[in-house]
Amino acid sequence: MNIEEIEKIEEKYYANTFSRLPVAMSKGRGMYLYDVNDRRYLDMFAGIAVNSLGHCHPEIVSTIKKQSSLLMHTSNWLYTLPQLELIQSLSELTGLKKTFITNDGTEAVETAMKLARKTTNKKEIIATENAFHGRTMGALSLTWIEKYRKPFMPLIPHTKFVEYNNSAALKKSITQETAAIILEPIQGEAGIIIPDKDYLSEVREITQEKDVLLILDEVQTGFGRTGKMFAFQHSKIKPDILCLAKGLGGGFPIGATVFDCEDFEPGQHGGTFVGNPLASSVAKTVIDVITRENLPKNAEKIGNHLMDELAGMGMSVHGEGLMIGIKVEDGKKTVMDLIENGVLAIYSENTVRLLPPLIINKKHANEFLNIMDSINQ
Ligand SMILES: Cc1ncc(COP(=O)(O)O)c(C=O)c1O
DSSP, rough: OOOHHHHHHHHHOOTTTTOOOOEEEEEEEEEEEETTTOOOOESSSSHHHHHHOOBBHHHHHHHHHHHHHHHHHOOOSSSHHHHHHHHHHHHHHHHOOOOOOOOOHHHHHHHHHHHHHHHOOOOOOEOOOOOOOOOSSHHHHTOOOOOHGGGSSSSOSSSSOOOOOHHHHHHHHHTEEEEEEESSSSBBTTTTTTOOTTHHHHHHHHHHHTTTTEEEEEEETTTEEEEEEEEGGOOOOOOOOOEOGGGGGGOOEEEEEESSSSOOOOOOSOOTTTOOOHHHHHHHHHHHHHHHTTHHHHHHHHHHHHHHHHHTTTOEEEEEEEEEEEESSOOHHHHHHHHHHHHEEETTTTTEEEETTTTTHHHHHHHHHHHHHTTTT
């Protein structure tokens, strides 16, 4: 089937929700994806920071085979051991006490919003300008982009936005009704916006002083992407609530809200599929491989190599670890040029976003750099 035929079927049957790149994939191995005509592409965005171990990692495949032949779903009426192993592991990694497992990132944010209201008995949640926290009605209320919000108004009341990377403005905006502040340690969807070095620790200090919960949305920055297991570890602080997803499943849908605040009571929150043994066992495998192979360190090393070389080629580049933005005239055009040359990346306006699998090595990085250099001539 060619791409035009594929586009026609999608147009006829699929909700009009995605502006897709004109390629259809059929398989993946490590750092590479293969399209339906078996053309190979170097994957520099990992399904939006998801395929942390690359494609079809043998340990993920083996876990799926093993667990799916044992037990895939029970609902949360029953205990399963993979779920228990995962929540213990998340507590150890984050230093936070409890976990609610979700199916994705937006559910992790919804969970955080409910926890914040329940714990504080207050209504207001403050988010930051340009933030992206998801598209369900709660998470959308904390997402900045007008185009995403407007057709669905009214959203959740008692939510507001303050300038990102401005702790003074944040302090001023807190009222008696503020339950929590939510922010991304690095704003991903906005084009990889990195705040000042002290921003997170200042926000932590303010939230403690004002007795307001700090929710960090590490759906995109978590699990090694920025060079530490979690981005908050660069600032030596700890949030009260941490939202996770994407890289946690390495391609399998799963998220989590890990927290150190008041807990729910049975019935106040839940989900049929959440924390099923298959998803939980895959996530545990992903965590084990990231930890054993020290992939956060690799993210730092290869990320610095990519950024140094791109800057050396005269490009305007910014990032932390393997969360890299390159400023270009037209993001879409550069991404299309990269695709022509067998490289997959994504863009936000005039920023090309690189979020490659954490298993990337110098050879892959140089393959990308050579192609980027050639299209930049
Ligand atoms: C920071 C952040 N939060 C939440 C989400 C929503 O996650 P999901 O698409 O898994 O629902 C995203 C997705 O891009 C994100 O980047």
